[in-house]
Amino acid sequence: MELALETPALLRAVPAPEPPADASDAELLVLVAERDRQAFELLYHRYVRSMFGLALRRLRDRQRAEDAVQETFTAVWRSAASYRPERGPAAPWLYAVARNAIVDRMRAKVEPAAEAPELASSEPGPADRAESSYVSWRVHRALEELPEREREVLELAYWSEMSQSEVAEYLHIPLGTVKTRTRSALSRLAVILEGEVE
């Protein structure tokens, strides 16, 4: 005998549980496919910087890069159901979605016809550019996973041209703590970027 029980209204009204902050990107994408807004927002914060970096490098225009990122997230929301976790991790899938949005933006740009250059360009070719873009994408995404205090010491050392002593003075912490956090941050990144550093 089958019972047709209707879910009580009270239960239906209970909001979906928040996705855990340590959920993998693949788990978040699966939730996004089920129209989970919180999962979408988590994914946004994890990837917005690396997507924007990728778009900015290719489009060289902040406004168009922001548009490309918006379009990427629109596409993620709409097509998350096409992601299959068993086929691989989420990062390359997201990268492909972002790259497509950026290519669409590049095609949309109307450029005047240029004369053919007489000398071969010294700039990296498409394959090199794609590889370096993917590395930046992975590194910037990995940085988002570091604890704030570890990310901070790396950013100050790598992109603010501060020595370890200056970082210590700036953050009001002992030099030994700066070194410990730096080492811990690099080790953590090595784990996150396993494929790239092995």
Add this chain to the structure above:
Amino acid sequence: MTRPPDFEDLVDADFEPAERERLRRVHDLLVAAGPPPELTPEFEAGPTLAMTLGRSSRRRVQRRGALLAAAVVVLLLAFLAGYIAGNGGNNGLANGRLLKLKGTKAAPAALASLRLQPVDASGNWPMRLSVRGLPKLPPKSYYEVFLVRDGEIYAPCGTFVVKSADSTVSVQLNAPYRLRQGDSWVVTKQQPGVRKAGTAVLKPISA
């Protein structure tokens, strides 16, 4: 381009060679990747599903609306030009406008209000900023107020420091720019010697 740090300065020599090599590869990747891009406060706060999806679905409606609006604008411009010329040119931005700001993740306990004062005859827009909950910064670091236009940092409006997160700071600032409707402000944390806008610590509540 910034000068990358020396790996030998970052990591002591007491590592196993294999681990040291592994960390060096991470170091090389960080150098190759370069700094992550700066995001506007609004973009960083994102996403908001409504913002992301609403944008594309609204686009068609916006296109049609834009044509209609263009026609109306042309008619209004002539009138507006005369009106502005006869009224001191305050660009429709209300004197006494009060903007409330809240702390970002970088300063979650911070709150502020920024009140625009009447524009003077020379075109300066004085404003008073009252802040509470911002932490004291290391020596030589300071907070800076930036005018935000079209979602981008547009121009600086003044700097200040705070003694402690418990005290309220009230400072007089000025925007020597022609303000527009929709202009907004953010407060950033500035490192000594870095002129570029730093991490946003306060942004408008409505953003």
